[in-house]
Amino acid sequence: MSILSLPSASRTRTTSPRPVMASIAARWTDLVLAWRHRQAERTMLALSDAILHDIGVARSEIATVARHGRSPRR
Numbered sequence: 648m649s650i651l652s653l654p655s656a657s658r659t660r661t662t663s664p665r666p667v668m669a670s671i672a673a674r675w676t677d678l679v680l681a682w683r684h685r686q687a688e689r690t691m692l693a694l695s696d697a698i699l700h701d702i703g704v705a706r707s708e709i710a711t712v713a714r715h716g717r718s719p720r721r
Contacts, residue, residue, distance in 0.1 A: 688713035 691699070691709045699705065704712050 684714045 688710055691704070691713060692706075696706065699709075704717065
């Protein structure tokens, strides 16, 4: 192996902060979204059965509705 085949200091790989920051931002977004879903679920669980019936949500559907919304009724 000659000196010409060794990588020089200018050609060594450096880790860009962009992928790291993108990963942190994605994780933060996931955490905020999960917090909002839990908050919506707690709010809906506090509603009376009559109000849930008025908006067309069964108590057993609250977790799904909080995370995914309601599907259109036919």
